[in-house]
Amino acid sequence: MSLLLCVFRVGVQDYAIDARRVEELVGPHPRVEVLTWRQLELPVTDLAALLTPDATAPPPTHPRFIVCRVGMRRLALAVTEVRQVLRVTEEAVRPSPPAPFVLAALGDIFLLDLLSLLKASVSAR
Amino acid sequence: MTTSPLQDFLYRPDEDTSGLERISLGRGEVPPSGTSEPPVGMLLLRLGPRTCALPLLAVREIVRPPILTELPRGPEEVLGVMLLRGEVLPVYEPKRKLGIVPGNVARAGPDAQPPPRSARIVVVADAEGPAGLWVDAVEGVVRVAPSQMKTLDVLEVERLLA
Numbered sequence: 001m002s003l004l005l006c007v008f009r010v011g012v013q014d015y016a017i018d019a020r021r022v023e024e025l026v027g028p029h030p031r032v033e034v035l036t037w038r039q040l041e042l043p044v045t046d047l048a049a050l051l052t053p054d055a056t057a058p059p060p061t062h063p064r065f066i067v068c069r070v071g072m073r074r075l076a077l078a079v080t081e082v083r084q085v086l087r088v089t090e091e092a093v094r095p096s097p098p099a100p101f102v103l104a105a106l107g108d109i110f111l112l113d114l115l116s117l118l119k120a121s122v123s124a125r
Numbered sequence: 126m127t128t129s130p131l132q133d134f135l136y137r138p139d140e141d142t143s144g145l146e147r148i149s150l151g152r153g154e155v156p157p158s159g160t161s162e163p164p165v166g167m168l169l170l171r172l173g174p175r176t177c178a179l180p181l182l183a184v185r186e187i188v189r190p191p192i193l194t195e196l197p198r199g200p201e202e203v204l205g206v207m208l209l210r211g212e213v214l215p216v217y218e219p220k221r222k223l224g225i226v227p228g229n230v231a232r233a234g235p236d237a238q239p240p241p242r243s244a245r246i247v248v249v250a251d252a253e254g255p256a257g258l259w260v261d262a263v264e265g266v267v268r269v270a271p272s273q274m275k276t277l278d279v280l281e282v283e284r285l286l287a
Contacts (some may be wrong), residue, residue, distance in 0.1 A: 003131070017137040067264075071142035072186050090131060103130035111134050119144050 003093070005086045008049055008066065008079040008123040011052040014109045015102075019085050021068040021114070026076070026105075028062035033064055042067060042076040050121050051101070070118065137185040138168060139245050139263040146210075165271060169264035170247065173225040176264060185248045185255060187263055190240040193233035205233030205244065207257055216246060216257040232259060 006021035026037065035042045048059050063078040088106055095104035101117040106108075138201035191206035193216055204216045218232065231237050243262035248255055256267070 003135070018134060021136045069136065069138075070145060071140050072138055072181075072184055073145070074141060093131065101175075103134050111130070113133050115133065115140060115142070116146075122144055 001090045003088050003090060004065065005088060005106070005109070005111070007063070007083040007086055008077075010017050010047045010080040011055050011057070011081055013051070014027040014083060015047070015104070015112045016110050017053070017066075017068065017110050017114050020067055020091070021070070023069060023074065024067040024069060025064060027084050028060075029065060030062055031059070033077070035067075035075065037067055040074065042074055044076045044078050045118060045121060046078045047117075048078070048080070050117055068114075070115065075118075137263070141189075143188075157260050162276045164268040165265050165274075167269050168247070169267060170260040171187055171262040171264055172223065172260060177219075178257050178267070178269075179247065179249070179258075181266065183249050185250050186220075187245050187247050190232075190244055190259065193237065195234035197277070199236075203258060209248065209255075212255065214248065214257045216253050217260055218259040220259075220261075228239075230254075 005016035006019040006022045007016045031042050034043050039049055060080050064082050066079060067074060068075040068077060093104045093106050096102045096110055101113045102110040103113045165176040168184055170177050191207050193207050195205050196203055202217055202222055204218050207214050244259055245263050246257040247260055250283055256272050269283050
């Protein structure tokens, strides 16, 4: 079985989500909390704040936004850079070193548990 | 029960997004501007042996079937009602209306069967308010060009469903 990954950088680490979630890539765009996209108001989730809360480097002033689908809803993920879209086989995916919200690894890319990450971010507010 | 980590990685339109209502406001499909034939997003549903599709625009959310309350003197096509975040919704089973068999499993009341793992309620909104549609499974999302869809007349529909 093959997977299509959307690979993006947050801070100094590459992460991936299922590319079938991705509707559009927006940016670079100034940092906002709500992104207006095709007449919809999408809440923005800042992945740097969730994945690298202790980072000392300042966040990018003009992040890229990934408009992505979660269930039947949409939101925007703020990331440093979108790197590539990769098709890989399931066999190439390996267990990852323990890291919060990371399900598995492909080389240096961490496959993200987006749903758990978003749910944790909601309860943290 | 161990599940492959990839199961939590892969996108499914009916994945559990409970708790995310506050941060996910965007809903519905917006056709891309500047194209002559904007594709239509469709949700693929399984009803018995058939795959059917519903426009994404019509779908509000997808949930696992909760306990349904019977309506003993309700209309035949209403399976019962469900509670969704304090809202009461009527639940229908499209399979029955479309004559797709098997379609007579009890879903509410004392004879109700526990729902199969893949069963879902697709919550749709219409002029009278939201309603739930009981489906056997959600199969995915596709984008279809309108020219790929063909309007059927009644005889073609009957033949298809026979």
